[in-house]
Amino acid sequence: MPSDPLPDWVLTRRRAIGDRVRAARTAKKLSQEKLGELTGLDRKTINRIEQGHGTLIDHLLLVADALDVPLSDLVR
Template structure:
């Protein structure tokens, strides 16, 4: 099976911006990465990769993260 091409640079920039929004929302809620990951049902390392923009998250995962932080999903993806 051939490897798919990496996403374009603008997608990676946007992924990092979403991670920044997640981090800012988490900090405003005074939550640790561990607390959000536990509430969202994932391990902290996976959550960290999403927050850092190193890993692309499925929409279902973003919904779980938004719920764990207590913010609307739109707050995490709004530019």
């Protein structure tokens, strides 16, 4: 993590990504536990992603912004 606090827009986008992960998971009728099994992650990690807690996504958002490219271009 950068030593300075993250810009508000990063926190907002991180939460939005978590919301989309949760929506996609529930649309597939998967529990956090089952998604964890499918990904090799534990339920707590899935929960942290959905709750918008700090992850690698923060760094990717900052890099995409600095390069002036959509995040989706970096993670296809």
